[in-house]
Amino acid sequence: MSILRQTANLKWVGIVAVFALALVLPAIASDPATTNIAVFTMMYIGLATAWNIMGGYTGYISLGHAAFFGFGAYALALMLGHLHIAGGYTVFLFVPIAGVATAVLAVGIGWFALRTRAATFVIVTIAFMFMLQLLAENLVGLTGGGGGMSFPVPPWRGGSFNPPYYYAMLTLAAFALGISWWIRRSKFGLGLLAIRDDEDKALAVGVPTRTFKLTAFVVSATLVGMIGAVYGYYVTYIYPQFVVDPLIGISMVLMVFLGGLGTLSGPVLGALILEPAQLSLAYNFGASRLYLVLYAAVFLLVILLLPRGIVPSVTDLLVRWRSRTGPTAPAPAKALNS
Amino acid sequence: MTLVLEAAVLGVLTGGVYALMASGLTLIFGVMRIINVGHGALVVLGAYLSFAASRSLGLDPFLTLVITMPVMFLLGVVIQTIFIRPLRTDREALSVLVTYALALGIEGLLGYFFSANYVQLKAWYDTASFPIGGFRITYVYVFGFVLCLGILGVMFLVLYRTTFGASIRATMLNRTAAQLIGIDVDRVSAVAFGIGMATAAAGGVVFGITTAFNPGSHYDLISRLLTIIVLGGLGSLRGAIVAALIMLVSEDITAVVISPVWATFVFFVILVAVLLVRPQGLYGVRVRDRL
Numbered sequence: 001m002s003i004l005r006q007t008a009n010l011k012w013v014g015i016v017a018v019f020a021l022a023l024v025l026p027a028i029a030s031d032p033a034t035t036n037i038a039v040f041t042m043m044y045i046g047l048a049t050a051w052n053i054m055g056g057y058t059g060y061i062s063l064g065h066a067a068f069f070g071f072g073a074y075a076l077a078l079m080l081g082h083l084h085i086a087g088g089y090t091v092f093l094f095v096p097i098a099g100v101a102t103a104v105l106a107v108g109i110g111w112f113a114l115r116t117r118a119a120t121f122v123i124v125t126i127a128f129m130f131m132l133q134l135l136a137e138n139l140v141g142l143t144g145g146g147g148g149m150s151f152p153v154p155p156w157r158g159g160s161f162n163p164p165y166y167y168a169m170l171t172l173a174a175f176a177l178g179i180s181w182w183i184r185r186s187k188f189g190l191g192l193l194a195i196r197d198d199e200d201k202a203l204a205v206g207v208p209t210r211t212f213k214l215t216a217f218v219v220s221a222t223l224v225g226m227i228g229a230v231y232g233y234y235v236t237y238i239y240p241q242f243v244v245d246p247l248i249g250i251s252m253v254l255m256v257f258l259g260g261l262g263t264l265s266g267p268v269l270g271a272l273i274l275e276p277a278q279l280s281l282a283y284n285f286g287a288s289r290l291y292l293v294l295y296a297a298v299f300l301l302v303i304l305l306l307p308r309g310i311v312p313s314v315t316d317l318l319v320r321w322r323s324r325t326g327p328t329a330p331a332p333a334k335a336l337n338s
Numbered sequence: 339m340t341l342v343l344e345a346a347v348l349g350v351l352t353g354g355v356y357a358l359m360a361s362g363l364t365l366i367f368g369v370m371r372i373i374n375v376g377h378g379a380l381v382v383l384g385a386y387l388s389f390a391a392s393r394s395l396g397l398d399p400f401l402t403l404v405i406t407m408p409v410m411f412l413l414g415v416v417i418q419t420i421f422i423r424p425l426r427t428d429r430e431a432l433s434v435l436v437t438y439a440l441a442l443g444i445e446g447l448l449g450y451f452f453s454a455n456y457v458q459l460k461a462w463y464d465t466a467s468f469p470i471g472g473f474r475i476t477y478v479y480v481f482g483f484v485l486c487l488g489i490l491g492v493m494f495l496v497l498y499r500t501t502f503g504a505s506i507r508a509t510m511l512n513r514t515a516a517q518l519i520g521i522d523v524d525r526v527s528a529v530a531f532g533i534g535m536a537t538a539a540a541g542g543v544v545f546g547i548t549t550a551f552n553p554g555s556h557y558d559l560i561s562r563l564l565t566i567i568v569l570g571g572l573g574s575l576r577g578a579i580v581a582a583l584i585m586l587v588s589e590d591i592t593a594v595v596i597s598p599v600w601a602t603f604v605f606f607v608i609l610v611a612v613l614l615v616r617p618q619g620l621y622g623v624r625v626r627d628r629l
Contacts, residue, residue, distance in 0.1 A: 061430075061431045061434065112613075115614070116613065119371075119373050120572060120613075120617065120618070120622075122373060122430070122431075123564045123567075123568045123572075126561060126564055126565075127565045127568070127606055127609060130561045130606070134599075134606075135603070250435075257431075261431075289445070289446045289447075289449025290450055291446070292442050292445055293442075293446035296439040296440070296442040296443030297439075299438075300421065300439045300440075300443075303432055303435050303436055303439070304421070304436075307425065307427060307428065
């Protein structure tokens with residue numbers, strides 16, 4: 001089993017190194033174009049990690065997480081508007097409250113959506129996303145409808161505009177990773193994995209499947225809602241179609257699949273690769289619609305060539321390589337990731 | 339009252355078109371256990387193909403189907419073979435991503451060739467109408483309804499009266515068992531995907547005459563089609579037809595009685611209410627572990 005521990009150690013060294021680099025990044029690369037990419041990449045690291053807690057651990061694929069993203073943004077905008085909070089660092093203190101509001105919504109949606117399984121669950125989550133988008137558009141008195149909602153104007157200008165958001169996103173991403181790590185090691189996480197492998201058998205051996213699924217769903221949605229709130233404040237003006245955006249919902253899913261479904265580092269890796277790639281594609285080819293074609297091609301290649309994601313494939317390769325060269329063949333690592 | 343009746347009639351007529359598009363989608367799900375998120379994009383692709391054919395050849399939009407349906411069928415066989423067949427593990431989840439990528443690719447290509455401007459298919463019957471019982475009905479809705487009913491009829495005949503149809507239904511019931519009794523499920527899957535795309539082409543023509551569309555129109559379409567097949571029960575053709583009618587009639591009546599902006603919302607409420615009682619949808623079968 002030493003190979004497993006070794007790869008686990010490698011993973012930890014990697015995470016610590018990436019985290020250290022993440023902390024000092026705005027000091028190293030301070031021009032706004034770079035920090036802008038950094039804000040969005042950090043945002044997707046958080047989103048993909050949060051989505052993975054539900055989709056990766058329990059196997060319930062939600063394509064509607066953009067609903068919670070948008071709801072968090074609207075919740076924050078509404079709170080700030082009604083309490084007349086001025087722009088500045090205080091705004092970030094309200095992000096957890098937006099998270100609590102999202103959690104309440106997620107309990108309701110999750111309670112209902114988790115009555116269904118597999119493909120039906122996927123589609124029900126899409127339906128809820130469009131329902132929320134419609135509500136944001138139609139409840140004009142509350143949300144401003146298609147005209148959108150504005151946030152208080154932030155006091156930061158020029159080069160100092162992006163860093164506060166970057167650190168807010170970093171905090172949330174680290175928080176999400178911490179939760180994801182803890183769940184993966186806990187009995188609760190073991191129950192979630194059992195649900196993914198065979199829900200009926202899990203129930204039969206005493207895993208409280210309904211409570212576990214709902215808890216994972218709410219935790220995942222709450223994190224996404226808080227990240228959405230920070231995003232709203234960052235873009236300062238939100239519209240129903242751009243904040244409850246199916247593309248945001250599917251992007252986080254793709255990142256998890258690219259990195260490795262149900263792994264801890266996979267979502268981070270997926271976001272680190274895909275978000276800068278997506279932004280540069282949009283930047284270089286955004287004028288023509290061809291950027292969509294290129295993005296789709298990347299998308300297809302990833303899924304057809306690496307259906308299990310980078311982390312599980314590389315781990316497998318390492319194990320196989322070690323078992324061929326090493327003195328004794330280690331036990332297969334399949335049970336962990338398959 | 340006349341208004342409500344008019345809305346109901348219109349709902350049934352347009353419901354027929356959605357029934358055709360949704361049956362293609364539910365057939366694909368039934369045979370391959372994949373959620374084709376790209377189905378809306380396929381409908382839009384069909385509409386654009388008809389648009390190009392009618393403009394360059396001067397054909398009537400409905401007549402272009404003679405060309406577009408076979409083309410879309412073949413394209414479907416190719417797409418299934420290249421992109422769907424290699425998916426062996428975690429099919430349901432991965433298929434969502436693959437077909438979503440296909441939708442994005444189609445949207446991008448259409449945008450490149452036709453620009454993002456809205457277009458609409460033209461024909462003499464697109465605005466001409468006839469009076470019936472105190473209100474007027476535009477011809478295209480009737481023609482579209484008849485066309486879709488006809489294609490649905492042919493589809494049911496193939497499924498229930500031919501040997502190949504029997505192998506499609508066998509694959510829908512149990513893929514492994516079908517394979518065991520010697521059915522070439524890969525071939526069945528490819529043909530089913532082709533049929534799904536051909537019906538999308540037919541739906542696309544009617545959609546393109548009644549609605550102005552652009553390459554991005556597929557998001558709205560797919561959200562409707564997916565909710566229809568979930569309400570009907572995944573993999574159930576009858577369910578897809580009934581659910582499509584429920585959706586369009588409820589939408590049109592809501593638009594008249596309450597307000598157009600709440601039309602789709604009411605359907606979502608119906609969906610939620612039905613799924614609360616029957617999580618497997620109206621005609622769905624509840625199977626252990628797979629719903």
